Amino acid sequence: MAQPVDYQSVARQIIEVVGGAENVLSAAHCATRLRLIVKNREIIDDKKVESLPLVKGCFFTAGQYQIILGTGVVNKVFDEVIKLGISGASKNEQAAAAAQNGNTAQRLVRVFADVFVPIIPVMVATGLFMGLRGVLTQPDLLAMLGLTTESIPENFISFTQILTDTAFSFLPVLVCWSAFKKFGGSPVIGIVVGLMLVHNILPTSWAVAEGTAEPLLFFGFIKVNGYQSSVLPAFIVGFLGSKIEQWLHDHVPNALDLIVTPFVTVLLSLSLGLFAIGPVFHSVEMVLVDIVNFLFQLxxxxxxxxxxxxxxxxxxxxxxxxxxxxxxxxxxxxxxxxxxxxxxxxxxxxxxxxxxxxxxxxxxxxxxxxxxxxxxxxxxxxxxxxxxxxxxxxxxxxxxxxxxxxxxxxxxxxxxxxxxxxxxxxxxxxxxxxxxxxxxxxxxxxxxxxxxxxxxxxxxxx
Structure with missing residues (x-):
């Protein structure tokens, strides 16, 4: 019978061979890798790291020392690493390490990854629901069972639509939440701002594109619609909103902070999102999609x-x-x-x-x-x-x-x-x-x- 893995011991060995806790500014993880921002990469012996139990490889890129542990393992080791006191570094220390360990492009990519990775499980689940709905509603499969598409109860179709459409309809909420959390703001404010970007008062971007609805007109020249399924506008709003909130925390008197900071943060974030960031960056993300579509249409x-x-x-x-x-x-x-x-x-x-x-x-x-x-x-x-x-x-x-x-x-x-x-x-x-x-x-x-x-x-x- 196999002995249970001592993840605490593995975590301790990893921290020891990368130079000890004093050499690690912060820790994070993705699906397979433990990602460490370290003070001095030169003191780490890669061969010693690779010789550790459960470690399948290691490399240094994008300002991070990344140790490959595999799915199901990395999160358990990460939890034990956190218990060792890692990730308590201040944002200034992490920013300084990132500046030393990677160029601007690498740091930007790392930031994008840190924001989007937490919402990927929801996207995965939604995609699987889409696939299952596709097979359950296939005319050929239904015919084998003596049924037709008309035989499917309307309530069942509605149920599957809730499973498949919700994440994409409220995608800005997920992105705003993750961005506020990543950049040091209050995640709950990110949720509220994201919800405002897709409020049902705003005509959806799909309806506007199809010509079945007109965008709202502000100040006589700014056309505004909802940003359902948009990513970049919510990302930029989340970044700026979190910075606005941090600035207000530092400058508003303590007695007024609870009232003034969330009020101004939400007001400015939504105003920027609807009137400036949204129209511009929605166009940018459409260009990115067009580029990939062009590549696949060659x-x-x-x-x-x-x-x-x-x-x-x-x-x-x-x-x-x-x-x-x-x-x-x-x-x-x-x-x-x-x-x-x-x-x-x-x-x-x-x-x-x-x-x-x-x-x-x-x-x-x-x-x-x-x-x-x-x-x-x-x-x-x-x-x-x-x-x-x-x-x-x-x-x-x-x-x-x-x-x-x-x-x-x-x-x-x-x-x-x-x-x-x-x-x-x-x-x-x-x-x-x-x-x-x-x-x-x-x-x-x-x-x-x-x-x-x-x-x-x-x-x-x-």
Whole structure:
């Protein structure tokens, strides 16, 4: 019987080998990595870190020392790290460390990731609900049961719409909440401001786009509508609103702070959001969506080839979470995500490369690392496979990128599209529970299996 993992011991060992608590300014985590902002990166011995229990790899990027632990593990280790007194650094200390550890672009990407990562689980759940509704309402499936679409109770349709539409309709609320929390404001004020951006008095952006409603006209020239499904306006409002609140806390007398600060913060945040930030940045995010759409509309699937080959290279930089912005926008505007199946091909190709290494390697240690890393990749998490196996041997990573490119090319060529985001590989099938499912399985298989053979043949892994 396997002994339970002592996560407290693992956390202590990690903090010790990265230079002790005095070298760690703050800690955070994503789905697979423990992310540490450290004072002195030079004193950390990467080999010692990689030798620790549960650690599958480590690297330094975007101003953070990132330790790959894997899903389900990283959050438990993070909780123990926090208990050791980490993350008590002031915002000034964290900002100073970030300024030293990464350029402006890296810090900006990290900020985007920190805001969007907390809301991804909700987006994942919504995408899965969309997939399930798609399969339950398929005419072919209903016909097999002797039913038609008219046989589905109206209340059931309404119930599924609540499950699938709420997160996107109130997306600015989620983003505003997360931004206020990230930038040091009061999250509850972020929630209120976000709700105001989608108030039912404001005509929805969809109705305005379709011509079924007119925007409200302020000051004779500013056209205002709701910002349902918009991301960037809520992000900027959250950032500025939190800074306004902090300034007011510092300058308003204590006796008036409770009254004046939230009042002025909400008033200024909403005014900026409706009259300045919203109109400008809504246009910016539409441009971003148009750019990605253009890439995926290039002839002969060229856009999918490019994205499929490079998507896992982007993972190495640690900036891939910030790209969820575009996928969220595409889903909210069109209901479809052509990026997901291409990204999935890149993921399963790396998983296939790691599996080939596991089979071919003569090293027991490499096998013990490569097999679970390959399984993790098939479930949508590639960091263990990339950093623990494929990049170390170089050739498997390259063949994985080739496989991702081929799969991405085929995906774009046939117009494969998902109903959600952030779920790929085997779990990603839930986003294609319609007539696309056989194609999704076939294309991911092509991205993985032939290139497993290339890896297997390419080098005598020791």
């Amino acid at each position: 002839p002969f699937g060229v856009g999918g080839l490019i994205w499929g080959a490079l998507c896992q290279v982007i993972v190495i930089t640690g900036v891939h979470h910030a790209l969820n912005l575009v996928e969220i926008e595409m889903l909210s505007k069109t209901g479809w995500n052509p990026v997901n199946p291409v990204g999935s091909c890149g993921i399963v190709a790396q998983a296939g490369a790691a599996m080939a290494v596991a089979v071919k390697s003569k090293s027991v240690k490499m096998k013990s690392l490569a097999y679970p890393s390959a399984v993790s990749g098939l479930l949508g998490i590639t960091e263990p496979a990339i950093f623990g196996v494929n990049l170390r041997l170089v050739s498997p990573f390259v063949w994985g990128c080739v496989g991702g490119g081929v799969g991405g090319w085929l995906s774009a060529l046939v117009g494969l599209k998902g109903t959600g985001l952030s779920v790929t590989g085997i779990p990603g099938m839930l986003l294609y529970l319609n007539k696309q499912l056989p194609l999704y399985i076939l294309i991911n298989g092509i991205a993985k299996v032939p290139f497993m053979g290339c890896v297997f043949r390419d080098a005598p892994f020791l």
